[in-house]
Amino acid sequence: MASIQFPKDFVWGTATASYQIEGAYNEDGRGMSIWDTFSRTPGKVVNGDTGDIACDSYHRYEEDIALLKNLGVKAYRFSIAWPRIYPDGDGELNQKGLDYYAKVIDGLLAAGIEPCVTLYHWDLPQALQDKGGWDNRDTIRAFVRYAETAFKAFGGKVKQWITFNETWCVSFLSNYIGAHAPGNTDLQLAVNVAHNCMVAHGEAVKAFRALGISGEIGTTHNLYWFEPYTTKPEDVAAAHRNRAYNNEWFMDPTFKGQYPQFMVDWFKGKGVEVPIQPGDMETIAQPIDFIGVNFYSGGFGRYKEGEGLFDCEEVQVGFDKTFMDWNVYAEGLYKVLSWVHEEYGDVPIYITENGACYEDELTQEGRVHDAKRADYFKKHFIQCHRLIESGVPLKGYFAWSLLDNFEWAEGYVKRFGIVYTDYKTLKRYPKDSYRFIQSVIENDGFEA
Numbered sequence: 001m002a003s004i005q006f007p008k009d010f011v012w013g014t015a016t017a018s019y020q021i022e023g024a025y026n027e028d029g030r031g032m033s034i035w036d037t038f039s040r041t042p043g044k045v046v047n048g049d050t051g052d053i054a055c056d057s058y059h060r061y062e063e064d065i066a067l068l069k070n071l072g073v074k075a076y077r078f079s080i081a082w083p084r085i086y087p088d089g090d091g092e093l094n095q096k097g098l099d100y101y102a103k104v105i106d107g108l109l110a111a112g113i114e115p116c117v118t119l120y121h122w123d124l125p126q127a128l129q130d131k132g133g134w135d136n137r138d139t140i141r142a143f144v145r146y147a148e149t150a151f152k153a154f155g156g157k158v159k160q161w162i163t164f165n166e167t168w169c170v171s172f173l174s175n176y177i178g179a180h181a182p183g184n185t186d187l188q189l190a191v192n193v194a195h196n197c198m199v200a201h202g203e204a205v206k207a208f209r210a211l212g213i214s215g216e217i218g219t220t221h222n223l224y225w226f227e228p229y230t231t232k233p234e235d236v237a238a239a240h241r242n243r244a245y246n247n248e249w250f251m252d253p254t255f256k257g258q259y260p261q262f263m264v265d266w267f268k269g270k271g272v273e274v275p276i277q278p279g280d281m282e283t284i285a286q287p288i289d290f291i292g293v294n295f296y297s298g299g300f301g302r303y304k305e306g307e308g309l310f311d312c313e314e315v316q317v318g319f320d321k322t323f324m325d326w327n328v329y330a331e332g333l334y335k336v337l338s339w340v341h342e343e344y345g346d347v348p349i350y351i352t353e354n355g356a357c358y359e360d361e362l363t364q365e366g367r368v369h370d371a372k373r374a375d376y377f378k379k380h381f382i383q384c385h386r387l388i389e390s391g392v393p394l395k396g397y398f399a400w401s402l403l404d405n406f407e408w409a410e411g412y413v414k415r416f417g418i419v420y421t422d423y424k425t426l427k428r429y430p431k432d433s434y435r436f437i438q439s440v441i442e443n444d445g446f447e448a
């Protein structure tokens with residue numbers, strides 16, 4: 001009996017995303033996305049890498065499904081590329097796009113693996129960006145049309161739907177910080193995008209309900225656990241603003257139908273207002289069946305006037321770091337999901353992403369001894385077990401990622417996979433972390 005024992009019905013999975021693994025960027029009618037444009041823009045992606053080929057999963061999805069089956073997962077989270085379904089984002093349907101995902105879904109089901117589909121994992125059709133992208137409210141209508149097409153095509157086979165992946169990244173990272181596509185640096189624009197994406201989420205949930213599609217629907221937010229370095233009121237307030245930027249700004253509208261007022265006031269002080277239209281907040285707060293949480297890291301901060309967007313500076317307290325220079329703060333997972341449960345009630349939670357980037361080396365024998373990554377997973381699994389034992393409705397965990405893949409602005413330098421991708425040969429090599437997770441799944445736990 002393992003000392004860390006998970007419920008038999010705990011859903012173990014892994015996660016990927018279309019632009020990061022598929023390649024085949026111009027095959028079978030796929031249209032251009034904002035990431036095709038962004039990755040072709042000099043200086044935006046390390047080494048000028050693009051997702052043109054990536055892991056070539058478009059052609060190798062059967063290999064990937066075999067890896068998933070061998071791993072023993074119950075579910076696989078992947079995203080549908082909107083530009084494969086509607087190459088111009090709206091307009092004419094591309095049947096070959098639907099046909100491809102039908103093959104993936106049928107292959108997963110034949111392997112006894114539940115498909116968990118993310119509708120939007122950042123690859124907005126470029127043609128919609130040319131008309132303002134998520135700053136244009138008509139993109140909401142186009143998204144719902146695309147979502148309805150997916151629901152009708154795969155409803156019944158797909159039992160778990162995620163509307164958006166990490167709306168904070170879609171909005172602030174991509175339109176204020178500017179590190180991701182389309183690379184804008186405008187705070188009002190980012191707030192507009194965040195709001196419109198959440199309205200689009202709510203409208204898609206309404207469409208899902210109206211169609212009477214079986215299964216569950218939710219959304220995924222990337223939550224960050226950031227604590228005050230001291231109990232000084234100014235440090236507590238500064239750390240809370242920095243945490244709420246990722247957390248409450250998205251979770252409060254989703255579950256409470258309102259933005260956190262202290263953050264609305266803070267943004268107002270920066271000359272930024274939320275473009276709420278009548279009915280928007282009710283739409284955003286459509287009841288959902290689960291919340292997906294992507295968790296990677298956390299930290300500590302204190303007040304520093306003029307520092308960043310929230311007068312808050314991070315304090316280094318000695319955490320181990322990953323190759324992304326992110327703190328390894330496994331207890332932050334326990335704290336943030338305990339907060340979700342306390343703040344938003346008994347909504348079922350899935351960790352839809354968790355994982356770590358480390359420098360990996362493929363040996364002559366085709367092995368990757370990624371002990372640090374296996375240890376990262378072990379530390380976070382222990383916190384998952386703590387959460388379940390403490391009554392938090394944690395239902396499943398998806399490791400990021402099945403494969404090393406296109407790591408957005410970091411290109412292919414940064415590896416998060418539990419399977420090593422040789423980008424020259426496109427061969428896949430399960431890492432030691434894959435074998436660790438395989439054992440955890442097989443034994444419903446492990447010796448801590």
Ligand SMILES: N#[N+]C[C@@H]1[C@@H](O)[C@H](O)[C@@H](O)[C@@H]2O[C@H]12
Nearest residue numbers: 017165166294353400407416
């Ligand atoms: N960076 N990083 C790794 C990982 C990224 O590859 C995913 O696409 C995102 O959902 C989320 O940011 C996390």
